[in-house]
Amino acid sequence: MNRTEPVALTGLGCICALGSTVDACCAGLFQDQRHLAPPSRFTSAHAIRYPVFEVRGFPEVPGLLRTSALALHAAREALADAGLDAAALQGLRVGVVVGTTVGSTMNDEGFCRAHRADEEPGLAPMERILNSNPAAVLARTFGLRGPCQTVVNACSSGTDALGVGAAWIRGGLCDLVLAGGADELGRITYNGFISLKITDEAPCRPFDRDRKGLNLGEGAAMVVLEGAASHRRRNRRARSFLLGYGSACDAYHPTAPEPQGAGLKRAIAEALAGAGLPPEAMAFVNAHGTGTPENDRVESRALQAVLPGVPYFSTKGFTGHTLGAAGAIEAVFTAVCLEQGRIPANLGFSTPDPELGGTPVAQATTVTGLAALSESLAFGGNNAVVVLGKGEQA
Amino acid sequence: MTRITVQGLGLVGGFGTGCGALAQALALGRSPRSSLEVPTGAGPVLLDAFRADTGALKDLISPKVLRRMDHITRMALLAARLALADAGLEASGHEGLGVVLASGYGATASTYGLLDSMINDGDACTSPTHFANSLHNACSGNLAIALGANGPNLTVSQFDLSVPSALLSARQWLLDGRVERVLFGAVDELSDLTGYLWYRQHGPTGPGPMSPLRTRAASALPGEGAAFLLLSSRAEAQPGYCTLENVVLGPGPMPPTRNLLVLGADGRTATGARYAAAAEGAQVACFTPLYGSMPVAPAFDLAVAALMLRAGTLYPTPSGAPCDFPCVVAPAGPLAGQGLTCLALGDDGAFGSVAMRPISP
Numbered sequence: 001m002n003r004t005e006p007v008a009l010t011g012l013g014c015i016c017a018l019g020s021t022v023d024a025c026c027a028g029l030f031q032d033q034r035h036l037a038p039p040s041r042f043t044s045a046h047a048i049r050y051p052v053f054e055v056r057g058f059p060e061v062p063g064l065l066r067t068s069a070l071a072l073h074a075a076r077e078a079l080a081d082a083g084l085d086a087a088a089l090q091g092l093r094v095g096v097v098v099g100t101t102v103g104s105t106m107n108d109e110g111f112c113r114a115h116r117a118d119e120e121p122g123l124a125p126m127e128r129i130l131n132s133n134p135a136a137v138l139a140r141t142f143g144l145r146g147p148c149q150t151v152v153n154a155c156s157s158g159t160d161a162l163g164v165g166a167a168w169i170r171g172g173l174c175d176l177v178l179a180g181g182a183d184e185l186g187r188i189t190y191n192g193f194i195s196l197k198i199t200d201e202a203p204c205r206p207f208d209r210d211r212k213g214l215n216l217g218e219g220a221a222m223v224v225l226e227g228a229a230s231h232r233r234r235n236r237r238a239r240s241f242l243l244g245y246g247s248a249c250d251a252y253h254p255t256a257p258e259p260q261g262a263g264l265k266r267a268i269a270e271a272l273a274g275a276g277l278p279p280e281a282m283a284f285v286n287a288h289g290t291g292t293p294e295n296d297r298v299e300s301r302a303l304q305a306v307l308p309g310v311p312y313f314s315t316k317g318f319t320g321h322t323l324g325a326a327g328a329i330e331a332v333f334t335a336v337c338l339e340q341g342r343i344p345a346n347l348g349f350s351t352p353d354p355e356l357g358g359t360p361v362a363q364a365t366t367v368t369g370l371a372a373l374s375e376s377l378a379f380g381g382n383n384a385v386v387v388l389g390k391g392e393q394a
Numbered sequence: 395m396t397r398i399t400v401q402g403l404g405l406v407g408g409f410g411t412g413c414g415a416l417a418q419a420l421a422l423g424r425s426p427r428s429s430l431e432v433p434t435g436a437g438p439v440l441l442d443a444f445r446a447d448t449g450a451l452k453d454l455i456s457p458k459v460l461r462r463m464d465h466i467t468r469m470a471l472l473a474a475r476l477a478l479a480d481a482g483l484e485a486s487g488h489e490g491l492g493v494v495l496a497s498g499y500g501a502t503a504s505t506y507g508l509l510d511s512m513i514n515d516g517d518a519c520t521s522p523t524h525f526a527n528s529l530h531n532a533c534s535g536n537l538a539i540a541l542g543a544n545g546p547n548l549t550v551s552q553f554d555l556s557v558p559s560a561l562l563s564a565r566q567w568l569l570d571g572r573v574e575r576v577l578f579g580a581v582d583e584l585s586d587l588t589g590y591l592w593y594r595q596h597g598p599t600g601p602g603p604m605s606p607l608r609t610r611a612a613s614a615l616p617g618e619g620a621a622f623l624l625l626s627s628r629a630e631a632q633p634g635y636c637t638l639e640n641v642v643l644g645p646g647p648m649p650p651t652r653n654l655l656v657l658g659a660d661g662r663t664a665t666g667a668r669y670a671a672a673a674e675g676a677q678v679a680c681f682t683p684l685y686g687s688m689p690v691a692p693a694f695d696l697a698v699a700a701l702m703l704r705a706g707t708l709y710p711t712p713s714g715a716p717c718d719f720p721c722v723v724a725p726a727g728p729l730a731g732q733g734l735t736c737l738a739l740g741d742d743g744a745f746g747s748v749a750m751r752p753i754s755p
Binding site for chain 2: 002004044045046047101104105106107109112113115116118119120123126130133135136139140143144145146147148149150151152153154160164167168170171173187188191192193194195196197247248249250251252253254255262263266270378379380381382
């Protein structure tokens with residue numbers, strides 16, 4: 001893979017348990033905020049009430065999946081941040097690519113329950129899903145005229161969406177791309193992750209010796225990706241640059257990472273090559289760090305092998321695992337950390353694990369580098385990595 | 395400019411298994427109908443449908459592995475293996491091979507299996523296997539494992555435009571030099587859920603053939619299957635079927651083309667009028683009556699286009715009722731170097747078009 005042209009991030013938007021704007025979320029990262037509690041929007045019959053990171057007070061939108069409503073919220077913030085209103089978008093080729101896990105899944109429990117009870121359920125729940133494809137919702141709402149894609153690569157979807165969007169810009173398919181990820185919390189996902197026995201009943205402890213699993217979260221992040229010509233013409237400050245993207249499949253196991261992290265290492269190598277930067281140029285790594293024993297072991301060892309000495313941390317202790325949104329949320333955090341020259345503590349870490357070969361950042365730290373890496377690992381064996389560069393001065 | 399060729403096709407659908415089965419259906423102008431039993435409040439209803447039989451997999455995969463595989467993965471794996479074999483490639487060990495999968499509805503049977511386990515046995519007995527298989531990308535992950543394909547892996551779900559949307563990214567990977575080969579595939583399954591959805595949206599299926607070129611005739615029949623194309627940017631030893639020229643997506647209308655249009659019209663009244671408008675004044679062909687209506691039917695259109703471009707011959711559009719679109723149904727005969735553009739329309743007015751050309755010497 002050759003070096004690729006940088007793509008500007010001229011607008012950022014984010015909503016998660018930490019807050020409903022980029023500023024609120026990122027402030028929370030440095031105030032050690034953790035809004036973790038049992039689910040408030042649904043119940044379950046588990047003896048243990050596994051805690052989650054919900055977006056509290058977010059209004060339901062009739063006829064629309066919460067996932068798409070979260071994506072819309074983040075997209076509005078990103079577009080405003082980029083100085084783009086409806087009129088400005090009209091003359092541009094704007095694509096949209098959104099990563100999700102549940103945003104287009106045909107799973108409505110009430111519908112299924114009625115159907116299985118030999119009733120004749122109405123199609124409203126299914127029509128709501130069919131009407132809520134996240135990328136299509138954004139394209140429709142903002143009248144976008146470029147290509148439209150919903151990426152369903154499980155937990156790497158958000159990172160992959162950024163890579164896809166950047167490729168569309170470099171390929172001349174679009175002037176701008178609205179790219180990111182979104183996912184909502186619900187009973188089905190909640191029960192599903194508990195069934196896999198990778199959920200912690202306490203606050204998650206990424207990269208800690210005593211880690212027991214993840215906490216689920218929800219949210220969305222969207223960024224405005226902009227090609228060089230449009231960026232110059234609009235004379236808008238780039239808050240960051242997407243310098244490189246890499247992805248690779250483990251081809252090993254449906255839900256477990258390859259023990260040596262071979263796929264992750266290839267994805268990192270591709271992203272660095274695209275950025276044209278050596279490993280030592282990375283100021284930090286915003287790791288996937290779910291807090292599950294296997295993910296953190298594989299990821300930490302891979303980081304020691306290919307990015308030795310580069311500080312790393314996980315923000316899952318602040319947000320929970322937001323699944324298809326995670327990669328996009330963490331890319332936004334990475335961009336802001338580069339902008340502010342500081343990184344947060346790896347919340348939940350206290351005891352080093354000798355098996356991991358390294359330890360994450362234990363407390364908020366200043367950084368001076370010009371580039372950083374954000375990575376996602378996913379079921380299906382997917383690994384996706386973006387290298388982001390520091391933006392332009394305000 | 396990088397040239398992208400279609401090097402192999404792998405197909406399973408209502409017409410049967412493999413390119414030969416589809417070619418035979420094209421020549422005959424029909425495919426065998428099967429049926430789908432749909433659970434409804436008034437008892438089971440039998441719909442006519444185009445079903446895919448994955449029995450051929452038992453000769454390719456160990457029974458132990460096959461037992462754990464759901465129907466959608468079986469269809470995808472069978473079509474993937476056929477596409478690789480058709481391209482003259484090994485069955486596994488595909489270092490760096492990219493995989494791009496499109497699915498409109500995803501693994502709906504596993505999704506219902508997951509919900510069944512919660513509803514029947516309680517939250518604490520939610521099935522981890524069904525949960526893992528219910529994820530949209532479980533299928534492509536399993537393909538990667540079975541084929542040893544450790545390159546980039548992407549699954550896209552855009553309902554009726556899943557195929558052109560996913561193909562856009564597959565093409566971009568090749569143009570960017572990320573990979574030299576992409577196994578591009580599309581799959582959708584019929585299940586209790588999609589069957590019921592179909593029944594409630596369209597009612598009982600009629601006895602007649604699909605007549606997709608009539609604006610107001612509700613003649614669609616549900617289908618399922620998988621269509622895979624091995625795409626390459628290499629100078630391959632075998633010439634391949636055709637070149638992939640362009641993929642365009644947008645809110646419509648489609649930009650004008652001189653190519654003959656292969657329409658994705660499938661006898662649904664919801665989209666019939668818009669296909670008619672898009673086809674105005676054009677020479678068209680339409681082959682959905684051979685594989686039925688499903689979100690990823692446009693992948694079968696691509697396969698038919700590839701077969702025709704390699705043969706240099708246009709197959710006849712299977713005749714249903716007379717065409718009332720304001721267009722010309724192209725007669726069977728030589729293509730004379732003409733390109734083909736496959737057109738898919740989404741429910742929201744968006745379009746996806748894929749332009750393909752014969753391979754020049």
